[in-house]
Amino acid sequence: MELKNGSRIGIIGGGPAGSFSAIFLLDLARQVDLDIQVDIFEPRDFTLTGPRGCNMCGGVISESLVQKMASDGIHLPDEILIDTIEAYTLHSDISSVRIDDDREEMRIACIYRGGGPTGAETQTPLPKISFDGYLLELAKTKGARHIPERARGLEWDEGFPCIHWPEDNQQRYDLVVGGLGLNSPGLKMFDGLDFGYLPPKSTKAFISELYFGDEEVERLLGHSMHVFILNIPRVKFIAITPKGPYATLIILGDGIDQALVKQVYGAPEIKKCLPQGWEIPVQTCTCQPKINIGAPVNPFTNRVVMVGDCSSSRLYKDGIGAAYRLAKSLAYTAISHGVSEEDFQRFFMPTCRSLDWDNRLGHLLFFGDALLRPYSWIQEAIITVIRQEQSDPDSPRHLSSALWDTFTGSSSYRNIFRRSLHPVVLFNLVRVLLTNLARQLLHR
Ligand SMILES: Cc1cc2nc3c(=O)[nH]c(=O)nc-3n(C[C@H](O)[C@H](O)[C@H](O)COP(=O)(O)OP(=O)(O)OC[C@H]3O[C@@H](n4cnc5c(N)ncnc54)[C@H](O)[C@@H]3O)c2cc1C
Numbered sequence: 001m002e003l004k005n006g007s008r009i010g011i012i013g014g015g016p017a018g019s020f021s022a023i024f025l026l027d028l029a030r031q032v033d034l035d036i037q038v039d040i041f042e043p044r045d046f047t048l049t050g051p052r053g054c055n056m057c058g059g060v061i062s063e064s065l066v067q068k069m070a071s072d073g074i075h076l077p078d079e080i081l082i083d084t085i086e087a088y089t090l091h092s093d094i095s096s097v098r099i100d101d102d103r104e105e106m107r108i109a110c111i112y113r114g115g116g117p118t119g120a121e122t123q124t125p126l127p128k129i130s131f132d133g134y135l136l137e138l139a140k141t142k143g144a145r146h147i148p149e150r151a152r153g154l155e156w157d158e159g160f161p162c163i164h165w166p167e168d169n170q171q172r173y174d175l176v177v178g179g180l181g182l183n184s185p186g187l188k189m190f191d192g193l194d195f196g197y198l199p200p201k202s203t204k205a206f207i208s209e210l211y212f213g214d215e216e217v218e219r220l221l222g223h224s225m226h227v228f229i230l231n232i233p234r235v236k237f238i239a240i241t242p243k244g245p246y247a248t249l250i251i252l253g254d255g256i257d258q259a260l261v262k263q264v265y266g267a268p269e270i271k272k273c274l275p276q277g278w279e280i281p282v283q284t285c286t287c288q289p290k291i292n293i294g295a296p297v298n299p300f301t302n303r304v305v306m307v308g309d310c311s312s313s314r315l316y317k318d319g320i321g322a323a324y325r326l327a328k329s330l331a332y333t334a335i336s337h338g339v340s341e342e343d344f345q346r347f348f349m350p351t352c353r354s355l356d357w358d359n360r361l362g363h364l365l366f367f368g369d370a371l372l373r374p375y376s377w378i379q380e381a382i383i384t385v386i387r388q389e390q391s392d393p394d395s396p397r398h399l400s401s402a403l404w405d406t407f408t409g410s411s412s413y414r415n416i417f418r419r420s421l422h423p424v425v426l427f428n429l430v431r432v433l434l435t436n437l438a439r440q441l442l443h444r
Pocket residue numbers: 012013014015016017018041042043044055056057058059060061149150151152179180181182183184185186205206207250251289290291307308309310313317318319320321323
């Protein structure tokens with residue numbers, strides 16, 4: 001089951017997973033002189049502000065991903081990068097510590113997935129090009145055809161998948177790529193192909209774009225991402241990221257609801273990062289997208305494959321980087337080997353599996369964090385060790401860099417685990433815990 005000259009590929013969804021897939025498929029096909037037609041179905045207009053143009057995301061991408069994309073000829077224009085993060089500040093219930101990472105490749109960039117938050121068009125000049133809009137345009141310049149419609153149905157036609165879209169349009173394809181993300185009711189249409197696909201487990205997150213103005217954002221946040229590990233039930237972590245005149249608030253956890261959001265806004269540590277006396281405006285640009293926290297079941301069959309969030313991703317971080325990896329693996333499989341279930345099993349599945357395995361370690365890490373979080377003396381010891389790493393330029397920054405990578409996605413959970421459990425870190429933690437204990441006993 002191989003692609004031939006004239007083969008047609010239909011990609012449902014023009015978010016990062018769909019556009020990366022189109023870009024890599026067309027690039028690889030050109031390299032082997034294969035003439036393929038790629039259609040991308042994407043109804044969203046990424047130049048619009050607010051939810052109409054946005055794929056609901058925190059919008060941080062690691063410098064290592066920016067560099068990887070550049071090596072594939074995907075050079076993000078400066079107008080897309082709204083802010084650069086050079087440090088992060090870790091806040092716990094007891095104290096805060098700023099962590100600078102001097103490894104250049106560890107910086108992170110902030111982007112908007114669409115035309116910016118609701119109301120941005122009247123507030124300040126925001127980027128004319130969004131991240132998703134740029135990738136979709138790039139795919140078009142490489143030869144993809146953009147069909148600005150929502151795919152409505154799928155069925156088999158003599159062993160080939162056929163996509164239906166409004167006004168009774170339909171087209172049979174040699175390969176259908178599902179890149180619909182997790183928030184689309186369209187995922188149901190894959191039931192029609194009956195290959196046993198089940199989307200990954202997901203949970204609701206929370207994002208709000210808070211307008212403070214450039215000066216206030218600079219004063220309150222600097223070029224630092226603020227990460228909060230607070231003892232609020234069901235909340236894994238909270239991040240506030242500067243993005244020009246906006247601060248993006250993200251809450252990740254299990255089933256975030258309005259009561260929990262209210263509790264977060266009221267937390268003293270969070271209030272320190274908001275302007276004094278600031279009240280939540282009645283109309284902020286807020287959304288509650290689903291976030292991938294599991295692995296899909298049967299993400300491919302003959303001539304059909306799922307990529308991006310509706311397939312395997314990375315737990316709580318770097319979803320765009322995961323979409324990039326899967327899209328690359330899919331393009332390599334389809335162009336160099338074929339589009340049968342067996343081809344996907346042999347050449348695409350290992351990439352999914354490596355993400356899924358790494359996420360299991362991620363779950364373990366967050367489980368350990370949840371167990372330890374109520375104990376303030378452990379939090380205190382962790383922050384002391386980080387402070388010591390930061391104050392000594394010759395000290396290896398195992399724990400600081402492991403925490404940085406946990407929130408930015410610059411590294412795998414496996415790597416983070418290795419560094420967090422490094423003998424030097426464990427020794428320092430035990431030393432600080434014993435010193436603190438001795439100090440308390442002496443003061444009794
Ligand atoms: C709270 C939160 C914060 C996040 N923060 C970050 C972060 O800081 N950095 C990071 O790298 N990742 C982050 N992510 C993850 C990231 O958003 C996703 O991993 C990424 O968007 C996945 O890309 P995708 O293309 O698979 O899906 P999506 O971005 O969801 O794109 C799917 C596309 O498919 C289209 N579509 C849907 N249905 C149809 C249909 N029937 N027909 C045609 N088109 C259709 C949609 O319009 C959409 O454009 C975050 C996620 C959440 C929930």
